[in-house]
Amino acid sequence: MPENASANLTIRLNGDWSMTGVTQQLLPLTEHLAALSGVHPQQAQPVIDLTEVALFDACGCQLLTILLRHLRLLGFAPVLTNIPAELRGSIELLGFGHEFETMLDIAKGHA
Amino acid sequence: MDTSERIIPHEYLTFTLGNEEYGIDILKVQEIRGYDAVTRIANAPEFLKGVINLRGVIVPIVDMRIRFNLGTPHYDEFTVVIIMNVLNRVIGMVVDGVSDVVALEPEQIRPAPELGSALDTRYLTGLGTVNGQMLILMDIEKLLSSDEMQLMDSAA
Amino acid sequence: MTTPDHHNTSIDLDRFNAVFFEECAEHLADMEHILVALDPAHPDGEELNALFRAAHSIKGGAGIFGFRDLTVVTHELESLLDKVRGNELGLTATMIDLFLEARDAIAMQLAGHRDGAAVDQGVIEDICRRLRDQIETNAAAAEASTSSHVPSAEPMTGFRRLEIVFSPDNDIFQRGVRLENLFNELAQLGDLSVKAEIPEAPPFEAFDPEVCHARWIFALDTAAADEEIWDIFEFVAEREQLTIITRDEQATAAPSPAREDIPAPASTPAEAAIAPMGRRAYDRDETAPGAFGRRGGEAESSIRVGVTKVDQLINQVGELVITQSMLSQMAAVLDPVLFENIHRGLLQLERNTRDLQQSVMSIRLVPISIVFSRFPRLVRDLAAKLGKQVDLKTVGEATELDKGLIEKVADPLTHLVRNCLDHGLESPEARMAAGKDPVGTITLRASQVGGRIVIDVMDDGAGLSREKILRKAAERGIPASDAMTDEEVWQLIFAPGFSTAETVTDISGRGVGMDVVLRNVQALSGRVQVSSEPGAGTRVTISLPLTLAILDGLSVAVGGEKFIIPLNAIIESLQPKPEEIKSVNGRTVVHVRGEYLPLLPLHQLFNLETAVTRAEEGIVVLVDVEGEKAALLVDALLDEHQVVIKSLEANYRKVEGTAGATILGDGRVALILDVHALLRMR
Known part of the structure; x- marks a missing residue:
């Protein structure tokens, strides 16, 4: 499915990205990464959509950071999109804004 | 959620008691095993054969053939016990033999008539027909939790 | 905020x-x-x-x-x-x-x-x-x-820009620490900006998201003293995990007059790394239990484990014990010389299994001081309310019993202590009039007696009044007579609906007292006994099994079934001679050492067919439950066991005369007799 003609590969994150749920996020993430494995980094840009993320804490921030680093390591230039306002607040408070800043496709939060 | 309930036919484990063929919801069945020696319980009704050790758990065994006067109960190597999980309890039921697992569409089930079975209609969910043969569907949960089975301490 | x-x-x-x-x-x-x-x-x-x-x-x-x-x-x-x-x-x-x-x-x-x-x-x-x-x-x-006290306020510190580096334990997420709250608190102290750093992280494939790989660097403009920052991190950071560096001194507030308060001269603002301020004096034993999930000494000395996990462990060890005894039984038929090694190995296995079982059981044991410790307050408050003077003594607080029992024995004990205060002890005036110390004494005493825990609740009050109890019993329609012994009379207070209080008070409730105590204790396979002396006081004794899970028992055969008789109820077993069997008032008794004990044939009580129906053909097991004796007739004695008590109620119901069931070495179920209940069944 992901390898359609579109240059954007949307990775939809959802559910519990806090301490209580991060381990459950690993399997879907591995599947998303597997879907990217045959894709040439120049041909597609992963778009990580956070619309459906319900809970997000430092643990989730860390996992997202690691995911983004991993994608960049593979040569992709991921972007983040649809970050719910409260998530943005948590990210700033927890000091992860700078990690995600360059990947925001929409206006960034205040520093 | 409700729709799936209607679309997917229920599966029933069928078994014989005397000359009658019965069915219970397969989801209530934990396992099927042979009849072992039981430890008798004093002053219990006759149909309560006693209790057995099922991997460290103590499980009561009832014989429905005695309870409902269905044929002469005998115990040999073919006697089968259906271990059921009902209302968070594990209970074994002695039957003459286990036949099959059948899937019944709701339209294959009719309400149970007042007469025609050894069991009170209160404890039946209905009558099914499989290959022209009548299947009496037990409401095992209601039956085992009924006061007359004396399997549970009454709330009072 | x-x-x-x-x-x-x-x-x-x-x-x-x-x-x-x-x-x-x-x-x-x-x-x-x-x-x-x-x-x-x-x-x-x-x-x-x-x-x-x-x-x-x-x-x-x-x-x-x-x-x-x-x-x-x-x-x-x-x-x-x-x-x-x-x-x-x-x-x-x-x-x-x-x-x-x-x-x-x-x-x-x-x-x-x-x-x-x-x-x-x-x-x-x-x-x-x-x-x-x-x-x-x-x-x-x-x-x-007096003006001798120095004003308590912190010495005024000017606004400073601090750089704080926080490198937490890597289990900080798992400990449930909510960093958002922590950082919010920090933000209350001034203008804060936060930067998380993940200096090094394992590759995605090997990444455990619950392990913290991050550290945090804060820039904080604040007038707050370092102490306040330390306080915020008190429960999450060790000394070496937090550094506070003063980056810039801005004299926007009062110029710092109290520099001498800070040990290191912080005159080179940019580089002066003020080492973490010493923790306060009261922090020194914070690694003791009670600090929130802090690492250090506590981690080594104790861990918290869910009770269900312990119970699972106990069940599994129980299964192991059964398997072990099954093996021993099977090997018993093997020639001891030819199979010497097997026998020796099995013996070792039995010892190891028993040790393991004991260690596992002891995990659940907790000192009774957990319950006793609630009484000083209760007694203090109630005594004040009732205008009585009371001295509470506790003895044997280190006595250990099962955690499950502790929780359940707390309510009956509370009730008994309330009873002592309300009904047992007299007013100071009445005590003085009787020539007693105006200050009454309530004693709670716990001790282990054999395989049981005995808890006494004693007062030095007026004692129970025989006349009052009999009168009350008559009023309430509870069968009683003047011919009853004192002990039988005291037993009447356990009858449902009985209350000896002249007036119903809000201290001891309205007569829902002792019968509930008795029921609760009996539900724990425990017993309650009362003794009392006029003018000298009353003692209520509760005896409980050490644990609810394991029992030492004797297995006996009756008509093809096996039963377990709890060892602590047995005095001795014997084969009676015909002349020792007597009939008194139509009931069979066994005459042993001058005592006539009622004969309870188990096959009759449990409706079993057996060849042994006469006492002289079988064996009688003499039992004694709190002074009440009887002779149980069985076909044969089998073996002594330590058995794991299994619930019959989990899947079935309570069976009269039994305290549960167990699984024997041959895999079969045997009922455990409740001797006390058996005596009531005849």
Whole structure:
């Protein structure tokens, strides 16, 4: 499915990205990464959509950071999109804004 | 959620008691095993054969053939016990033999008539027909939790 | 002020919160314990420190776990305690009462969070106000009387730009620490910016998202002293995990006059790394149990494990014991010489299994002081209410019993202690008139007697009144007669609906007393006994099994079935001679050493067919349950076992005359006899 003609590969994150749920996020993430494995980094840009993320804490921030680093390591230039306002607040408070800043496709939060 | 309930036919484990063929919801069945020696319980009704050790758990065994006067109960190597999980309890039921697992569409089930079975209609969910043969569907949960089975301490 | 978002996550955080609740309850218990014993005239400095620490720990934990309301009362309490322990304010009896009330208010809030119990905000506000009043009125008084005290405020520090580096333990997420709350607290101190760094992380494939690989660097413009920052991180950071560096001194506030307060001369602003400020004196034993999931000494000395895990372990060991005894049985037929190695190995296995079982069982054992410790407060409050003077003595608090039992024995004991106060002890005037010390004594004594735990609740009051009990019994239609022995008369107070109180009070309830005590204790395979002497007092004795899970028993055969008789009920077994069997009033008795014991043929009680129907053909097991003796007739004695008690009720129902069931070495189920109930069955 992901390898359609579109240059954007949307990775939809959802559910519990806090301490209580991060381990459950690993399997879907591995599947998303597997879907990217045959894709040439120049041909597609992963778009990580956070619309459906319900809970997000430092643990989730860390996992997202690691995911983004991993994608960049593979040569992709991921972007983040649809970050719910409260998530943005948590990210700033927890000091992860700078990690995600360059990947925001929409206006960034205040520093 | 409700729709799936209607679309997917229920599966029933069928078994014989005397000359009658019965069915219970397969989801209530934990396992099927042979009849072992039981430890008798004093002053219990006759149909309560006693209790057995099922991997460290103590499980009561009832014989429905005695309870409902269905044929002469005998115990040999073919006697089968259906271990059921009902209302968070594990209970074994002695039957003459286990036949099959059948899937019944709701339209294959009719309400149970007042007469025609050894069991009170209160404890039946209905009558099914499989290959022209009548299947009496037990409401095992209601039956085992009924006061007359004396399997549970009454709330009072 | 940012609202913590814990309402979103409370369900998922339950398991973390549970630890906090438990520790919070421990702190509250400690506080109560100390407060009740505290002498307002000569307060012990260590105890005051301990009180302060308890309040402080609750406040800190509540902040981290997002229970803001809990921090409010604790904050006021802590402030007042801080003044008292610093000798700025003198301790008064009123203060102790107020502290106790504040403790109760916090307990109420805790119950609100933990159990959803109602919280009376009026009480909370009232307590806070009164705690503040104490500080203000007393401070004013102190100021007026003496000026020798240095004003308590922190030395004024100017606005500074601090750089704080926080490198937490990598299990900080798993400990349920909510960094958002922590950082919010920090933000209260000034203008904060936060930067998380993940210097090094494993590759994605090997990444464990629950392990923290991040550290945080804060820039904080603040007038706050380093101490305040330390306080925020108190429960999450060790000394070496937090560094505070002063980057810039901005003299926007008062120019710092009190520099001498800071040990290192911080004159080179950019580089002067002020080492982590020394923890306060009261922090020194914070690695002791009670600090919230802090690493260090505590981690090595104890771990918290869910009771279900322990029970699972106990069950599994129980299965192992059964398997082991099954193997021993099978090997018993093997030639001891040819199979010497197998026999030796099995013997070793049996020893190891038994040791393992004992170790595992001991995990569940806890000292009874957990229950006893609640009584000083109860007695203190009730005595004041009733206008009685009471001295409470506790003996044998280290006696251990099963955790499950402890929880269930607390209510009956509470009831008995209330009874002592309300009905047992006389008023000081009445005591003096009777030539007794006006101060009554209630004694709680626990000890292990054989395989049982015996708990005595004693008072030196007026004793039970035979006449009053008989009269009351007659009024209530409870069968009784003047011919009854004292012991039988005392037993009447356990009849449902019996109450000897002249007036119904709100202390001991309305006659739902002793019968409930008896029922509760019996449900634990326990027994209750009463003895009393007019004018000298009353003693109620509860005896309980050490644990609910294991029992030493003798297996006996009756008509093809096996039963287990609890070893602690057995006096001896014998084969009676025909002349020792007598018939008295149509009942068969066995004459043993001058005593006539009623014969209870088990095959009759349990409706079993057997060839052995006459006492002289079988064996009688003499049993004694709290002075009541009988002879149980069985076909044969089989073996002694340590058996794992299994519930019959889990899947079936209670069976009369039994205390459960067990699984024998051959895999079959055997019923365990409840001798006490058997004596009632005949």
